[in-house]
Amino acid sequence: MNIAYYPGCTLKTTAKEFDISTRASTKALGINLVELPRWNCCGTVHALAKDDVMHHLAPLRNLLRVEEAQQSGIVDEKRVVALCAMCYNTLKRSNQAFNADSDKAGKVRESMNNEASVYSGQVEVEHLFETLRTFGWDKVQARVSKPLKGLKVAPYYGCLLLRPRGIGIDNADNPRVFEDLLKALGADVVEFGYKQKCCGSYHTVHMVDVVADLSNRILTQAQAAGADIVATACPLCEFNLGNRQTAVAKKYPKFNGIPIVYFTQLMALAFGLGEDETALWMNKPDPRPLLREKGLI
């Protein structure tokens, strides 16, 4: 079955390892993700103001593309899988707003009236975690050829996968989906209290100091809980917790670095896929020395 895949801008540029490992690991599971033709930037954040129509055009146009793709047979269902947590949140929220407010829906349709078709509101937006959950953890486990034994992984959810209520893919206070995946991959799951605390998000552009503080808190807590490595599902979190470690180290001299990976990279690793599929050379800081030490590569 072909499912529509929405990568988002960042997965095509600075977070290519997320895209590469996703395609490889889902293919290994027999889940066929087809990149949405003619997709556009989703806008990354949901426009909360009630009178806003313009900022919903970008996400809803993508959902229209999903319908077009389904009608022309490129994909089999009116469903789209997003990987970036921010894209997922934005697409889903705009979809909900469109379906809840017929007035706004009318204005959006009017603004998109030079498109070949009209958006019906019937597309389902899901995150890959949900797809895998439906697919079945036992089936994921069955595909594992190199269990991540001895690797202590701290799952970092971030904010937008779990919040707000009604959009989150799991219980915001006690989510299990990431932990379930890591267990299926054979890793040791490390529980720590900061797994859903914000990393600072877009403040990394002009308030790097603040991001350094928040990242420091999250990472030192993960380390204190015994983690070797932190796994994440959002390219902005990965940047704030990964690349920004240089800023953290500058502000907090006692900080010891810890590698960050995307959950799909761990999947690709556990499925025994090669270097080109796990794309581990792109992560900053480099997780390969740790993984070599653990005998996983």
Added chain:
Amino acid sequence: MVFIRGVSKKRYNIYSVIASEMSSEKQGLFIYPNPGNKVFRDRVKELSGEKVELCFQCGACSSGCPMTQEMDYLPSKVIRMVQLGLEEALESKTIWVCTTCFNCEVRCPRGIDIANVMESLRQLVLRKKYDRVALNDLSDEQLRELPQVAIISSLRKLTA
């Protein structure tokens, strides 16, 4: 009707406390802000769609907020200011420091989306052609290094 005029210790406006004896059901103490600020309160409610009057100041939102150390007013205080129609909320650092992480939204026992209210306050300022982040201040190196999701979301939230 009994009028009591008072001035708060902080730099808030003069407010009137009116004890109403209109009817037995309506008996009680009403604190009215200066009439002009009602427009501000109503505009925030309209823009966000949130029922800010439901807030009873429990502080759960402030306790879960990751950015409080950078704020001048706690999130719960900002909601109070909106309730009272105090436009000082627009001059706070708080609204710009919010990361829209929605931790407040999931915790609020009355179902208020505080992050949404913060966004409305930002919008009221941004729509007057104010930019919090200047594109021109970003160096070439930053533009090369930052992931697109960061640049785009920052511009969406913090520029006009």
Added chain:
Amino acid sequence: MTENDIKMVTIYVMGKKQRVPADLTIMKAMEYAGHQFRRGAGCRGGFCGACATVYRKRGSYKLQGALACQKIVEDGMIIAQIPFSPQEKVTYKINELKAEANTFLEYYPEIARCLACNTCTKACPQDIMVMDYVQAALRGDVAQAAKISFDCLGCGLCAMRCPAEIVPYNIGQLARRLESKYLEGPTEQVLKMCEEVRAGKFDAEIEEMKKMDKATIAKKYNTREMKIK
């Protein structure tokens, strides 16, 4: 032939009502009405983008864009010209750039503000999918951005209407330059030709031509063999 025999239409040029023949282009109609073009006219052939025009038609709220030298007048057109749209073409050294998304973000960071609202596409008089090529550049798909923006004249109508204040044709131009320099590969025929010239293959013919008179050259030119691959 008097004006009574020709079909006439009513147009409004910058607010002033004019009666003009129905089969003229906007540019010719404006000149018929007495306007002299000092700016906003160039090749008059739909290629240079100088004559960007916006118009509405009486009874319709829609704001449309056109090239004055190409668009035929219609009854009820309310016309204004935009001979120049303000924009800054950033200086860059093409030899030092990379064909990737971050290049666009570095020189034109406002591209991150694109709302995918499609207003630019609606404004384009060349029917180019402007939003698509801006989004392609944002995605890092330089080849696609170059391909879609190929017919762009830089008339400026999209830039005037963009709510995010992006100048799309600068993006298209950068995309095409990057594509041809880094992605397309060297132009084999041109390089081969240059080698042949350097080797002296055409020296004898050039010497002969230098001695010819004008009439002979003209005849040779008009009967030349055209090799189009």
